[in-house]
Amino acid sequence: MSFDRLAPHYRWMEAVLAGGLLQRCRTRWLTDVGQPRCALLVGEGNGRMLVECARALPGCEFLVLDQSQAMLAQARRNWEQTGANQSVVFQQADLREWRAGSARFDLLITNFFLDCFSPTELRRVVANLSAAALPNARWLLADFTVPATGWPRLRARAVLALAYGFFRCATGISASRVADPGELLRAEGFLLQRQERFNHGLLHADLWMRHEK
Ligand SMILES: C[S@@+](CC[C@H](N)C(=O)[O-])C[C@H]1O[C@@H](n2cnc3c(N)ncnc32)[C@H](O)[C@@H]1O
Numbered sequence: 001m002s003f004d005r006l007a008p009h010y011r012w013m014e015a016v017l018a019g020g021l022l023q024r025c026r027t028r029w030l031t032d033v034g035q036p037r038c039a040l041l042v043g044e045g046n047g048r049m050l051v052e053c054a055r056a057l058p059g060c061e062f063l064v065l066d067q068s069q070a071m072l073a074q075a076r077r078n079w080e081q082t083g084a085n086q087s088v089v090f091q092q093a094d095l096r097e098w099r100a101g102s103a104r105f106d107l108l109i110t111n112f113f114l115d116c117f118s119p120t121e122l123r124r125v126v127a128n129l130s131a132a133a134l135p136n137a138r139w140l141l142a143d144f145t146v147p148a149t150g151w152p153r154l155r156a157r158a159v160l161a162l163a164y165g166f167f168r169c170a171t172g173i174s175a176s177r178v179a180d181p182g183e184l185l186r187a188e189g190f191l192l193q194r195q196e197r198f199n200h201g202l203l204h205a206d207l208w209m210r211h212e213k
Pocket of ligand 1: 001003004024040043044045046065067069071094095096110111
């Protein structure tokens with residue numbers, strides 16, 4: 001799986017297909033995460049969320065992980081243009097294999113990332129990320145979803161069938177449909193604090209918080 005080929009086109013494709021909608025989802029709860037000291041941005045892509053994080057969280061350090069070198073290079077370029085002086089580390093990593101070591105984070109961010117994985121892979125990725133989360137960590141998560149009933153469900157299924165067809169060809173992702181990570185997050189001690197749905201339920205933006213055991 002690699003997003004390298006897509007990286008030069010990702011930004012304009014998003015602008016044409018979704019306008020500002022995905023960015024609204026990414027940033028919906030950014031002002032509700034308190035004052036994290038160490039944030040982990042995973043599958044960050046071209047760095048649009050990182051730039052907003054730098055503005056909203058001036059006291060925070062960031063680790064940015066992505067499997068795609070081309071995406072990381074774009075994120076780094078976007079970051080350098082901000083002139084921000086927080087500490088940021090960009091690192092290539094496959095989250096299916098990644099281990100945090102001794103590092104721990106009080107904010108995790110996964111936007112349009114968990115939907116790249118099959119249910120089996122998703123279990124592994126959520127476990128790897130949870131192992132890196134402090135007991136009171138927050139998790140910002142934006143993704144696609146399928147509403148439970150009615151025409152919004154039919155519409156979402158049609159949109160996502162097209163989207164997965166495209167992404168499977170262009171990047172080789174293993175997922176062929178959206179897997180709900182909610183149950184896995186709850187099993188790791190996270191509780192849903194806030195959720196907003198967008199575009200007739202096609203997208204959701206969540207804030208989860210881990211509660212000390
Ligand atoms: C659909 S893009 C989302 C990018 C960005 N977060 C956004 O909001 O648009 C998925 C991102 O996850 C990265 N990715 C996919 N599989 C990965 C993996 N196994 N480990 C780390 N990053 C991965 C891709 O390189 C890409 O940058």
